[in-house]
Amino acid sequence: MSILSTGAGELLAQLNRGEITSVELTQACLNQISQNDMNVGAFLHIDQDYALEQAKAVDNKRAAGESVGPLAGIPVAVKDVVCHKGQPCTCGSKYLKDFIPPYSATSIEKLQAADAVLLGRTNMDEFAMGSSTENSAFQKTHNPWKQDYAPGGSSGGSAAAVGSRMAPLAVGSDTGGSIRQPASFCGVVGMKPTYGRVSRYGLVAFASSLDQIGPFGTDVTGTAALLQALSGHDPLDSTSINKPTPDLLADLNQPLEGLKIGVVKEFQADGIDEDVISATDEAINVYRSLGAEIKDVSLPHARYGVATYYIIAPAEASSNLSRYDGIHYGHRAEEFKDLTDMYRQTREEGFGPEVKRRIMMGTYTLSAGYIDAYYVKALKVRRLIRNDYDDAFQEVDFIASPACPTPAFKIGELINDPLAMYLSDMFTLGANLAGIPGISIPAGMSSEGLPIGLQLLGPPLEEARLLRAARMFEQATDWHQKVPELVAQ
């Protein structure tokens, strides 16, 4: 097996045993990028020298017998929405084309403390708004399995980088499914932790009550190791959870006994792809064969999820994005009449169509006369959605469903139909509204040869058990070992 087709967990073990060096691994990733990224478009920014410098430093530390961090020497790609001091952070927006953050996000500092190699910055939908990465102001990202298909979004660059084995691990952010949906489309593992598990300090805000940073990986073990490194209370983010992070790796290989998995009646709706339905059924059968009890559960308000989300997320976005005023950082229009016109023209020039659409939607639902009917109403339904999950988790340990109603769609297929695009988040956004953790794992292939992901959702703070459940599936199947053609075996 080549270094690139080796899973992230095994790569970490080989680094630790001294069987491979970080320079070898990093160079292999850089080669994979230089040979294929012109066709995939996963990365917005790569600094080869900086990547190799970090790799060399870790190898030297190891050679000198110094203690090294838990991610020592493994390359990690980072979505271009997490500030890294001195590196570009465009958020896929023309507005922040030249923005160089003067400080690093807590996540970046944690990755550095863990001795990870920060490989490069990945493409995304502008300000993380989208489900296909087509809303990037800079480039399209292509699905590594089939180039005319989208990689999903908004963390499409991170998912495509891992899917095409340009990086064994990557960081993304998930506001309504932006890690789990592209993970499903690209055939990799992607996880959204419990809200507050990972600090949002230095994550450029989209919808603050829903945003959460999380890991992508070529396997569950690597994903768990990355999440472990990212997690923890941060005094700089007052919404981060002030509780110790459990050890996510200690019992990872130990199967869960007496597992109860819920299947949601309300998720069995029209419009779900046949291949997705059969892959999900087969995945549930795998759990059954591993001794799990499968139970029907009800989420009576699930059908209101998309509407609730597409009120709350744009409302928060319209408020958060008011910071882009042409004064403190980023773009400023050259020609304008007065101060107010400077704001208007700067924002008109700096933002793309989807960002404007969401700002308009959010401004409308927050405006006088409409706020109670839309925004406050959505917050109330949000509580009912959360209560549904709480009730369901009285009955079962986890909820299994497709990550997405379809495999990857074609680039251009949904871009002019915002509502259809939003509906592709129908299975994922409930976890953001409720604040619960969720993971997508490779669980099948469509007849067209595109990956299909299984989503598992768990109760708040149950990441360790959720990862163990995912690992059980991984140990029983080989979907995670399938790689697209552009990965040399």
Add this chain to the structure above:
Amino acid sequence: MLSEDDIHKVAELARLNLSEQQISELRPQLSKLIDYVAVLEEVDTDEVEPMVHAIEQTNVFRDDIRSPPLPREGALANAPKTDGKYFLVPQIIEH
């Protein structure tokens, strides 16, 4: 269907200069979304408290300890216009 006037009003609140073409595209798109989200009307929420945040914490206190602020050059480094000390903005008050 939202009127053209509605779109103009919201664009003004959102501080966005929109072209006539953008407005004619946004009108049906936003109207469709507004119609879609109206489905929430059928949910009885009379006795339900709004849920503002996923993890409901209140009063997160910390000790009042001084720490070094972001240096001025760092804060100004990305600004479109500065004089090296301050952010420069267009004239706000008429003489």
